Amino acid sequence: MPQLAFDIGFFAELPKLQPPVRKGVLDAWEKFERLTLDQLFKDPGLKLESLTNAKDKQIRTIRIDQFWRGVVLAPPSGDTFVLLRVLPHDKAIAWAKKQKSSINEVTRTVEIRDAATLEELTPAYERVAEASPKQRLFEKFSDGDLKALGIDDETLRQARSLVDQEQLEVFAPLLPQDQREVLQYLAAGCTVEEVWQDVVAPALQASSQPVDTQDYETAIRHSQARIALVTASEELRDILEKPFAAWRVFLHPSQRKVAYRASYSGPAQVTGGPGTGKTVVALHRVKHLLGHLRDGDRILLTTYTNALVNALRAGLESLVEDPELRDRVDISTVDGFASRIVAEAPGGVALRPLVYNEEESRWGKAAKATGFSGSAQFLAQEYRHVILAQNIQTLAEYEAADRRGRGSRLAAGERPLVWETVQRFTADLSADGRRTWLQTCAEAARLLEEKGPRYRHVVVDEAQDLHPVQWRLLRAAVPERPDDLFIAGDPHQRIYDSKVSLKSLGIKVAGRSVKLRKNYRSTQEILRWSTALLVGRPIAELEDENRNDTLLGYRSALHGDGPVVHAAATEEAELDALVGQVRAWLDTGVGAGEIGVSARFNKMCAKAIGRLRDAGIPAATLRAADTGGAGEATTVRVGTMHSFKGLEFRCVAVIGVSDDALPFRKAVTPPEVDAKQHETDMTSERCLLFVACTRARDSLYVSWSGAPSTFLVEAGV
Incomplete structure (x- = not known):
């Protein structure tokens, strides 16, 4: 039929x-x-x-x-x-x-190309190439190498006419998809062997029969x-x-190979830029693992924020229809998991966590009590990045601690006073029935190390923002054996101050790490604009903080209009322009629930919601929309850049991108306090804007009032 x-x-x-x-x-x-x-x-x-x-x-x-x-x-x-x-x-x-x-005679897949436009463009490009002093773009690759990667005679002629990547970008939407991907990888600097491994090999169909180029049913x-x-x-x-x-229907062969591999011999990792499908791969991995659970085994699917937990829960419901199977997966934030472990322990008490502002004031109080003359900011970061990160329990351990990565010097003779101040801080918290979130995670990790793991598998999404303490908790939550940890993350989206080296924590993913490079969310135009925000900025790998990650080969197969930027004289004018942009999207048939509005601060989000509602446009915070049932389909969702992490929308407005908001001065350590921490904080602020902009699929609108963010200026906007 x-x-x-x-x-x-x-x-x-x-x-x-x-x-x-x-x-x-x-x-x-x-x-x-x-x-x-x-x-x-x-x-x-x-x-x-x-x-x-x-x-x-x-x-x-x-x-x-x-x-x-x-x-x-x-x-x-x-x-x-x-x-x-x-x-x-x-x-x-x-x-x-x-x-x-x-x-395609190599991948055996169906391909579609814009033959008429290619035939029209190719002779003109060949004439330009003949007169150009530039080396041809693919000159170092032989015809044999290109054909082995699936490039046919027609595309080979077109590839030989190109002298730079800008010309390839013109040709790319017209070319057959498999062949386009091969050429983009090669143009980005990948070797023939890397392209074979990442693009061609996953798509190959095992068959000893020659390819029948007329058998479309099989193709x-x-x-x-x-x-x-x-x-x-x-x-x-x-x-x-x-x-x-619909996007959950498709898995690229490289994604399917990662998600449905029969087994990994230990922890496995998938990384990639925004929109490369890391979360979808993680969800498919959960589906695969569910099919092999023994009686009593459970899976923990965890991430960083509650908004992401809701998205993961909805994704798993769409992917795994059997509710009894889904019930064998616990979905929560890492902090939520830690709180549950601590509360369930014999005699456990649910202590109230500190909010950010409270913590700094308590450090100031502890410093005053001990006579420490340094800043509360220094103490908070020393506690977070050295003491908690290295699980230091005694003064002797602290005196021997590795402080590489800290830009503030600390003489050996000063450490006892710092340690005394830390002890005062923690003792005061305990006396008041309070603790920090990281202290909760540390206590939960200790309990699990004593009593044993809770899960057969742990799958981690948005892994780049987890602190070493949280990683120790997850390591203790699952026994060390094949398929124990499956980790998805992107260092370029690290928006919290939690640089970590999995290798240093004993989580070794060498040989079990895959990088995805193809964006399935945003158009190439949005992607190119957004990545300019990070160009030339070193971003440490998840696996090893001593090595830098790159966006080499990162690209999109989707094309559309570039971002729209708007400079307003006043905040009021900027909000009026936002209303105009959202109404324009609605008038073209975009659903209200497909629109996201993001700002650096809650105050600006509240103003945006109020202005949109005054104009008759339904709008709500992310949390309110996500808990309102049908509201998600009819309401513009508004949230901070932090809360937009991991989400996506058809159209996104990023507002308030002014020089006093990004970078936000209070979120950045002054260079005179700690020069290295200053650079880390600045990178986090850049990544925050990058994350917000890459939530958009079809349309991106960026606005500010007064002077624009220096990040925009440096990116050439």
């Missing part, structure tokens, strides 16, 4: 389609399920039409409604058709005529990273009604 599959390019544009058009897609799919091939071609409502002067006779159109057409790949053999795009009538016809399908089934076969109308209806859910 015929069936209609869906290309990832269709899903990329799905959020832009109005509900009646989406219903038309569902109606068309149901016709393919109901009718025979002969009936499909004769059906007057579907109008499965061939096109005159088309580059590929296998590319046809179908009617979605009176004004919209679907472009489908209709192979001459087999029963599977692929919906490539849904566009207004004239645009659909024009786009369809330019496209050409083929089967479609080899293209699961880009073509989804939907088997039930309920499943398709859910995807069409919740477009972001």
